[in-house]
Amino acid sequence: xxxxxxxxxxxxxxxxxxxxxxxxxxxxxxxxxxxxxxxxxxxxxxxxxxxxxxxxxxxxxxxxxxxxxxxxxxxxxxxxxxxxxxxxxxxxxxxxxxxxxxxxxx
Amino acid sequence: xxxxxxxxxxxxxxxxxxxxxxxxxxxxxxxxxxxxxxxxxxxxxxxxxxxxxxxxxxxxxxxxxxxxxxxxxxxxxxxxxxxxxxxxxxxxxxxxxxxxxxxxxxxxxxxxxxxxxxxxxxxxxxxxxxxxxxxxxxxxxxxxxxxxxxxxxxxxxxxxxxxxxxxxxxxxxxxxxxxxxxxxxxxxxxxxxxxxxxxxxxxxxxxxxxxxxxxxxxxxxxxxxxxxxxxxxxxxxxxxxxxxxxxxxxxxxxxxxxxxxxxxxxxxxxxxxxxxxxxxxxxxxxxxxxxxxxxxxxxxxxxxxxxxxxxxxxxxxxxxxxxxxxxxxxxxxxxxxxxxxxxxxxxxxxxxxxxxxxxxxxxxxxxxxxxxxxxxxxxxxxxxxxxxxxxxxxxxxxxxxxxxxxxxxxxxxxxxxxxxxxxxxxxxxxxxxxxxxxxxxxxxxxxxxxxxxxxxxx
Numbered sequence: 005x006x007x008x009x010x011x012x013x014x015x016x017x018x019x020x021x022x023x024x025x026x027x028x029x030x031x032x033x034x035x036x037x038x039x040x041x042x043x044x045x046x047x048x049x050x051x052x053x054x055x056x057x058x059x060x061x062x063x064x065x066x067x068x069x070x071x072x073x074x075x076x077x078x079x080x081x082x083x084x085x086x087x088x089x090x091x092x093x094x095x096x097x098x099x100x101x102x103x104x105x106x107x108x109x110x
Numbered sequence: 111x112x113x114x115x116x117x118x119x120x121x122x123x124x125x126x127x128x129x130x131x132x133x134x135x136x137x138x139x140x141x142x143x144x145x146x147x148x149x150x151x152x153x154x155x156x157x158x159x160x161x162x163x164x165x166x167x168x169x170x171x172x173x174x175x176x177x178x179x180x181x182x183x184x185x186x187x188x189x190x191x192x193x194x195x196x197x198x199x200x201x202x203x204x205x206x207x208x209x210x211x212x213x214x215x216x217x218x219x220x221x222x223x224x225x226x227x228x229x230x231x232x233x234x235x236x237x238x239x240x241x242x243x244x245x246x247x248x249x250x251x252x253x254x255x256x257x258x259x260x261x262x263x264x265x266x267x268x269x270x271x272x273x274x275x276x277x278x279x280x281x282x283x284x285x286x287x288x289x290x291x292x293x294x295x296x297x298x299x300x301x302x303x304x305x306x307x308x309x310x311x312x313x314x315x316x317x318x319x320x321x322x323x324x325x326x327x328x329x330x331x332x333x334x335x336x337x338x339x340x341x342x343x344x345x346x347x348x349x350x351x352x353x354x355x356x357x358x359x360x361x362x363x364x365x366x367x368x369x370x371x372x373x374x375x376x377x378x379x380x381x382x383x384x385x386x387x388x389x390x391x392x393x394x395x396x397x398x399x400x401x402x403x404x405x406x407x408x409x410x411x412x413x414x415x416x417x418x419x420x421x422x423x424x425x426x427x428x429x430x431x432x433x434x435x436x437x438x439x440x441x442x443x444x445x446x447x448x449x450x451x452x453x454x455x456x457x458x459x460x461x462x463x464x465x466x467x468x469x470x471x472x473x474x475x476x477x478x479x480x481x482x483x484x485x486x487x488x489x490x491x492x493x494x495x496x497x498x499x500x501x502x503x504x505x506x507x508x509x510x511x512x513x514x515x516x517x518x519x520x521x522x523x524x525x526x527x528x529x530x531x532x533x534x535x536x537x538x539x540x541x542x543x544x545x546x547x548x549x550x551x552x553x554x555x556x557x558x559x560x561x562x563x564x565x566x567x568x
Contacts, residue, residue, distance in 0.1 A: 018277075018300065025270055032263050041259055048266030052273050059277040068276055071224055075269060078231045082265075085238050086258050092242060093251045102259075105252045 017058035024051035038093075038100040042086050049079050111161045113147040113175065114215055120144070121208035127201040136201055137190055140208065144183045148176050163283060164222050171219035173423055173568055174350040178214045181342045181430045182207065184549060185335065188438050190542040192335045203243055206236035207339060214347035218354065223272045223282040226351060230268065230315065233347060234261045237340065241332040253331025260314065260324040268311035274304030287359045297363075305360055305367055309374075312355075315348040318404045319377035326385075329397035334444065337393065338437040341400045346426045349407050353422055356411065371412045372504065378405030379511040386518045392440055393451045395518055396433070399477060402515060403429050406492060409504060413496045420568040421491045424557070427564055428476060428484035431553040435473035438546055439466050446537050459526040462536035467526045469547050474519040476554050479512050484557035491565065 024047060031044030053072045060068035090100055097104055120143040127136040151172045159167045167175075185207070193200045213232030220226045238261065242254025276282055278301035279290035291297070310321065317325035329337045360367070382402030389395040403425075410422045440451065443466075447455040460467035476485035489512065493505045539547075557563060 014277075021270075021273075025266070028266065029263075032259070038255060038259065042262070045259070045262045045266055048263075049269060052266070052269040055270070055273045056276065059273065062277075063280045065280060067282060068273075071227075071272075071276075071282065074224060074228065078228070078235075078265075081235055082231070082258075082262055085235055086262065089238065089242055089251070089254050089258055092245060093255055096246075096248055096251055102255075105255060 014058065014062055017055060021051040021055035021058075024048075024054070036101050036103055038090055038102055041102070042083065042090075046079060046083070049075055111159070111165060111167070113150045113179075114165075114212055114219075116143060116147050116150065117179075117208055117212040117215060120147075121205045121212065124201050124205040124208060127204075133201055136204060137186065140186055140204060141183060144179050144186065148179050148183075151175050151179070160221065164225050165216065165219045166221035166284075167219055169568060170350075170354065170419055174218040174346065174426075175215045177423070177427055177430065178211065178218065178343050178347055178350075181346070181434065182211045182339075184434055184546050185339055185343070187542050187546045188338065188434075188441065189335060191438075191540045191546075192441060194540070199243070203240065206240050206243075210234075210236040210240070210339070211343065214343055217347045217351040220351070220354070221284050223275070223284070223287075226355065227265075227268060227272060229347075229351065231265065233344060234265075237261075237336070237344065240336045240339070241328060243336065244333050249331040250333060251331075253328045256324055256331075257328040260328075264311045264314035264321070267307045267314070271304045271307030271309075271311060274300045274307065277301075278304065284355075284358050291360060291362050302363075302366060305363065306370065308355070309367060309370055312348065312352045313374055316345060316352060316404045316407070317401055318374050318408055319381045319401070320374070322378065322381065322401045322404075325401055326394050326397040329400070330391060330394045334393065334437060334441050337397075338434065341396065341437070342430045342433050345400060345404065346430060349404075349411075349422060349426065353411055353419065357419065368412055371408055375405050375408035375412060375504070376507055378402065378408060379508060383511045383514045387514070389518070390453065391451045392453055392456065392522060395453075395522075396436055396440070399515065399518070400433070402511065403477075405511070406489065406508060409496055409501070409508060410492050412504070413499045413501055418495065420565055421488075421495055423568055424491060424561065424564050425488035428488040428554070428557055431550045431557070432473045432476040432483075432485055434550045435469050435547060435554070436477070438543055438550075439470040439473070442466060442537070442539055442543060446535065453521060453525045454530070456522060456525040457528055457530040461529055463539070466539065466547075469551055470526060471523050472551055472554055474522050476558075478516050478519040482555075482558040484554045484561075487558060487561040487565075491561070 028044045028048035032041050035041055053075055056068040056072050094100055120140055124136055124140060127133050154167050155172055156169060210233050213229050216225055216229030216232060220229055238254055238258040241257045242250050244250035275287060278298050279287050281287060314321040329340060379402055382398050382405055386395050386398035389398060407422060407425060410418050443455055444451055476483035479485045479489040496505050
């Protein structure tokens with residue numbers, strides 16, 4: 005397995021995760037539904053996971069893989085809180101379109 | 111490390127207070143626990159204890175942790191006043207505050223990028239909940255969702271930055287990265303991109319321009335106690351982490367990223383101060399004032415001598431004391447004005463509650479940097495260090511901004527000392543509020559008259 009991972013040049017992994025990360029960033033910036041935005045954030049985090057695992061294989065060092073577990077755990081905690089907040093908001097305004105969140109303005 | 115364990119246990123104790131029905135006891139327990147945590151930290155002064163290469167309690171970490179815990183202590187005193195009428199969820203809120211505080215302590219003491227990430231998340235996730243803790247209030251909901259989405263977005267940048275730094279250096283350890291930066295002949299491009307992404311994420315967390323846009327909305331929408339926590343503990347913790355990471359790891363490369371930090375500092379100062387000029391709500395004005403203070407602290411970050419740490423520490427302490435006064439007076443005024451937070455709701459405060467008005471004036475003057483208050487010396491040391499390092503023009507920009515900021519700080523004072531038809535009636539402040547104000551005003555004055563109390567510490 006390690007040979008397979010290392011058979012592909014590191015730059016390919018770097019490019020792939022950068023593209024995934026950028027898709028996530030663009031999604032957060034341009035989509036209006038809060039759940040889609042959350043999914044785009046998850047895409048950003050997962051591109052990081054991919055990158056970390058690739059680097060880990062290239063350095064022959066397991067620390068980054070452990071870090072990936074931490075990221076997954078934290079992402080799960082974040083999703084739990086985020087979805088709870090969204091349920092709260094949906095109960096109040098019957099929508100998750102972030103354009104409706106405009107009460108706070110100068 | 112003991113203090114981190116103690117703080118988490120306090121949080122757990124607080125969570126169970128609702129179940130086992132010792133709600134009345136929980137606040138004294140928390141206050142004693144926080145005092146004990148400060149004691150445990152102070153006991154380790156100068157020992158540089160390392161825990162499995164993950165956390166390093168050097169003097170820097172201990173000083174900032176003690177500052178964070180003391181500020182939290184005062185916020186809990188204020189909580190006694192603020193939450194006296196609602197008892198259902200209050201222990202859960204205390205637990206969330208304590209968990210966030212634990213994250214803040216981790217952020218000041220990390221010795222490994224994993225711990226930096228975990229610290230930031232442990233600080234942020236409870237705060238998302240706290241921001242939305244007034245469940246029926248749409249503004250609070252909106253603040254929570256905005257904070258959550260922006261915070262998670264910033265986390266993505268932080269992680270990508272960490273991944274790239276790891277990819278180049280092969281380690282998450284701070285000492286390892288510092289050694290890599292010192293010794294390696296050829297640093298790949300993506301390492302620099304990693305540093306820039308780390309800067310972006312941390313600018314988000316300290317609410318500096320151009321990533322400040324979430325802060326005013328979140329500060330205004332959150333319950334006032336949570337706003338107090340965010341603008342003091344969270345901001346100081348984020349700055350401590352920022353300074354620790356860059357001071358420790360990347361100093362040899364500062365030529366590459368200083369320009370970004372300078373641009374961010376100037377933009378933060380200008381946007382924070384100029385937008386604060388035309389605010390109608392004092393709470394929102396304080397949010398913008400917090401943004402502009404982040405700009406001053408960024409200048410300290412650029413001017414990174416060995417003395418930058420003590421300047422940042424002094425400035426944070428002065429800023430925290432003044433903000434605590436401002437927010438606690440704001441709480442008292444809002445309670446007696448049915449939650450209104452405009453400048454006009456301060457009218458007549460000096461006539462009916464002269465002492466509260468005096469405290470608020472001290473806070474505003476300290477934030478504006480008028481001698482002999484603590485805020486003045488914070489700015490003075492900052493500018494003196496900057497001039498010594500040859501950033502004279504940057505100091506001119508900062509002083510210009512200080513002058514602009516005088517307008518909106520004095521506006522509060524002017525409003526307090528004028529009268530109107532619908533002014534706040536005289537009310538008797540709760541004793542918790544009085545204790546809190548005595549301490550913070552005392553600190554503001556003491557640091558103003560004896561700045562050496564904290565300056566020589568680091």
